Amino acid sequence: MTTPVGHYQYDQIDRDFLQARISEFEGQVQRRLDGTLSEDEFKPLRLMNGLYLQLHAYMLRIAIPYGILDSRQLRKLGEIGRTYDRDYGHFTTRQNIQFNWVRLEDTPDILRALADVDMHAIQTSGNCIRNVTADEFAGAAADELVDPRIHAEILRQWSTLHPEFTFLPRKFKIAISGSPNDRVAARFHDIGILARLDAEGRTVFRIFVGGGLGRTPVVGKEIFDSVPEDHLLATLEAILRVYNAHGRRDNIYKARIKILVEAIGIEAYREAVEKELSQMDMVRYRLTPEAVAAIRSRFASPELVAPVDAEDILAQQRAEDPRFDQWVRSNTHPHRAPGHIIAVVSLKPTGGIPGDVTSAQMGRLADLADAHSFGEIRITHLQNLVLGHVRQDQLYDLWCSLREIGLGDANNGLVGDIVACPGLDYCALANARSIPIAQKLSARFGDATLQAEIGALRINISGCINACGHHHAGHIGLLGVDKRGEEFFQITLGGRAGNEAAIGSILGAALPEDDTVDAIARIVERYLGIRQPGETFLQTLDRLGDVPFREAAYETV
Secondary structure, three states, rough: OOOOOOOOOOOOHHHHHHHHHHHHHHHHHHHHOOOOOOHHHHHHHHHHOEEEEEEEEEEEOOOOOOHHHEEHHHHHHHHHHHHHOOOEEOOOOOOHHHHHHHHOOHHHHHHHHHHHOOOOOOOOOOEEEEOOOOOOOOEOOOOOOHHHHHHHHHHHHOOOOOOOOOOOOEEEEEEOOOOOOOOHHHHHHOEEEEEEEEOOOOEEEEEEEEOOOOOOOOOOEEEEEEHHHHHHHHHHHHHHHHHHHHOOOOOHHHHHHHHHHHHOOHHHHHHHHHHHHHHEEEEEEEHOHHHHHHHOOOOOOOOOOOOOHHEEEEHHHHHOOOHHHHHHHHHHEOOOOEEEEEEEEEOOOOOOOEEEHHHHHHHHHHHHHHHHHHOOEOOOOOOOEEEEEHHHHHHHHHHHHHOOOOOOOOOOOOOOOOOOHHHHHHHOOOOOOOOOHHHHHHHHHOOOHHHHHHHOOEEEEOOOOOOOOOOOHEEEEEEEEEEEEEEEEEEEEEOOOOOOOEOOOOOOOOOOOHHHHHHHHHHHHHHHHHHHOOOOOOHHHHOOOOOHHHHHHOOOO
């Protein structure tokens, strides 16, 4: 196996910490099983270890820091799915994976299996700083300015079991990107960070606060434009201290930082943060060049060497196979190194469940990562996988192998690339099932040629107002609602999560599941009929407004 690249390499201190944490949790599990701990007493303890109690079973959510795995870790996840679950796992919009059918008594053994490959479930739940997410193309993309993995790892270490922020008013989410193109939905996070280089070539950070989806969707507001690297941790510490001190704890629905920022205004929040900074020991919190270099040294760098004719080989293969050409168009991204390319593996096969991967597929994907991408796999917040360093002359072989395991669909960023939470099939909070309607929409728009004709159009589905499927950010969003015991779906249009982040607007009354599928089909048909040449769905919507799409959606209601 190729030496893993792309993510932080653990040392013995890291591993000893995980073993101590597992032993502690094993004792807590045993006391729950023998009745010494009640469920109310056990709940905060299990949540600190990523364990949820869902509708039918316990669910274990496993952390994948900034979305990067190596092949041995993916094989271990497949083994866990085979041994302790129902032979699959579900990749989430937080770049994590969760197993939905684990037994309580098995969780210590699962955590030990994870620790064997330097993985854990810490801070995947609870009112703490959750898994820090990053650009899935980090360290590979041609448009990247700063590699965000280094600072994502620094933030992971800073936030893990931070004594001041272990019991925040509510959960807290951070995302970081180093590209001018926001691929992490930075403005929809409690803190969103965009890294760049200033005129002198130094790393600086643009920081947004108070973004989020859920019951009260808000686009985050810029609090600082150019935070220098040495002040990054101090600035984040101050932002969190203000929130921890003043965030509401009397109402779970009003406890997020977005509510505080909206209540007092971004100027007042900035003043409070600056006051906090003025009282901090900036020397103690300084992120030194030496500290950054030490973290960077723990990341292995691949030797990216490709044949001089790699690009020509790819061009010839695309010309000979139109289906492959279509996949390359939708499922690849330019790489910084000559002769290489970034490949996106869709976890949305036609009629499939978004984000689900079988144990067998995990094993084969690990093999493909070893063969084509230095043993590295990335998870996207859109529930897909990425092989970040593929030689262009090997891309066709990779695609053929992906097709053999049912993961070769050419739909990344298209209407078939549906994002969906598990919904009422698993989640006790949900009002409606997200999976069946996702499967119906996937089947309705399954033809690859049709998807290519439609172009960029993203559908996001959430089973409840908590918005785990990020429906507010979908070009077309669906929210499951309960109407007198029946599952209905509210349609939103115009959401987007990039540089021009916006919250989708409600189109009209909620519809039953099958009527919703038909309504979306009519919306898409209307778009194809009224768009101008080269115009995307969002561009047509922005030009004409939602009236023609509302008329199409409800023409038979």
